[in-house]
Amino acid sequence: MGEQRCYLGIETGGTKLLARLVHGASVIAEDRWPTTTPDAALTAITDLVGEHRVDGIGIAGFGPIVVDPAAANYGEVLATPKPGWAGANLRAALSERLNAPAAVDTDVNLAALAEQDRGAGKGFASVAYVTVGTGVGAGLALAGRTLSGALHPEMGHVPVLRLPGDTSPSGCPFHANCVEGLAAGPGVQARLQGRRLEDSPADFAAMADYIGQLFATIVLAWSPHRIVAGGGVLSVPGLRDAAAARMGVALGGYGVGDAAGQPGFVAAPMFENAGLDGALILARRAT
Known part of the structure; x- marks a missing residue:
């Protein structure tokens, strides 16, 4: 040896x-x-x-x-x-x-790799990892390798459709309506003004919708067998499941296939x- x-x-x-x-x-x-x-x-x-x-x-x-x-x-x-x-x-x-x-x-590509190797994505041929915390990012592991091209996935900056009447400022210096600007920590803090997300149903619903739109985009772009989603914002009780439900609404039944329509398709990370x-x-x- x-x-x-x-x-x-x-x-x-x-x-x-x-x-x-x-x-x-x-x-x-x-x-x-x-x-x-x-x-x-x-x-x-x-x-x-x-x-x-x-x-x-x-x-x-x-x-x-x-x-x-x-x-x-x-x-x-x-x-x-x-x-x-x-x-x-x-x-x-x-x-x-x-x-x-x-x-x-x-960080998100390698988080996807670890979760696929022996975590919440073990046994799945393709695993997307999403983090919603200080920023928003997403990575993809495909049979033990990660996705990259000319650069790497920057899914946190995909645009989302704001809910009617939502005029909260974006926390992203580059985009007014990307998911990172609206759902990452800085944007959430600016929106809440000292309140807790779990104590504000309208803001909770907005975050679930925007994160759910991101999940739907990942399903349509990457078609993973599982999404593993974590980060500080998603530690709010019930938000991950609410976002998964809004993903289904955003997809409208299209692109669901045998994976995204299954219970547990959006899972919590196994590793801290x-x-x-x-x-x-x-x-x-x-x-």
């Missing part, structure tokens, strides 16, 4: 940064920090690794980010409202600092930090 190797998984998010160092099946070190600057992230992660030799690095990054390994700027963060991150390349910096191969994909688990899968493949 060959020597067990050491792998580093990282997940970057809008508010927090996670890292886990494993040797075989054992966790050597794990920590989390607020997301501040790329330099602070690089320092925190290398301090966590310490003197350990790392054989492979996997990064589950927030988008937009270059995920094409053939690109000269592989791993670079593109235009983003997160201060200091546009143009940053944590993948390249860590690979050089730790002298190890490093791979990157989106699925992107981090997916990053470790990617780290093992990077070697």
